[in-house]
Amino acid sequence: MNELKSLHSDPPEGIKAVPLDEMCYHWQATITGPDDSPYEGGTFFLYLQIPPSYPMVPPIVRFITKIFHPNVSRHGDIGIDSIHDNWSLILTISKILISIQSLLTDPYCHVCMEPEVGRLYQENRATFDGIARLWTLRFAMFHKRPPIMEKPPYENGIEENGLNPNL
Numbered sequence: 001m002n003e004l005k006s007l008h009s010d011p012p013e014g015i016k017a018v019p020l021d022e023m024c025y026h027w028q029a030t031i032t033g034p035d036d037s038p039y040e041g042g043t044f045f046l047y048l049q050i051p052p053s054y055p056m057v058p059p060i061v062r063f064i065t066k067i068f069h070p071n072v073s074r075h076g077d078i079g080i081d082s083i084h085d086n087w088s089l090i091l092t093i094s095k096i097l098i099s100i101q102s103l104l105t106d107p108y109c110h111v112c113m114e115p116e117v118g119r120l121y122q123e124n125r126a127t128f129d130g131i132a133r134l135w136t137l138r139f140a141m142f143h144k145r146p147p148i149m150e151k152p153p154y155e156n157g158i159e160e161n162g163l164n165p166n167l
């Protein structure tokens with residue numbers, strides 16, 4: 001498959017995709033949140049199901065990682081014309097993933113998968129950005145969470161530090 005070779009030899013910046021099976025019907029992709037967006041620093045996982053009739057029929061693409069975005073439903077479905085109503089044979093998996101990545105900096109609010117989220121984006125951008133950032137920190141930055149401490153931060157015992165001895 002030429003697309004697979006292209007994705008490995010010259011992947012788009014911030015995008016990776018690999019097939020999960022020998023027949024290349026099931027793929028996993030990651031998109032890095034774009035700089036200067038509430039998704040910056042996040043790693044978002046997507047699942048792609050490539051139908052046997054591809055490229056005549058578009059793939060099914062879903063976010064696996066939860067994301068607060070007007071064009072992504074709570075179930076991960078993505079509202080993007082190019083993989084629904086305006087599918088074209090010139091589109092590739094790489095181009096689809098680039099389109100999805102561009103939605104992270106520029107949502108298309110005329111057709112929202114989550115109308116309330118789209119309304120918030122249009123009417124109160126600061127609140128939208130704050131919530132989207134919190135979701136990114138919570139669900140898409142697992143690799144940047146602080147490690148769980150192996151030892152308590154104190155050396156001399158609980159009672160000497162004034163902490164509850166009953167805990």
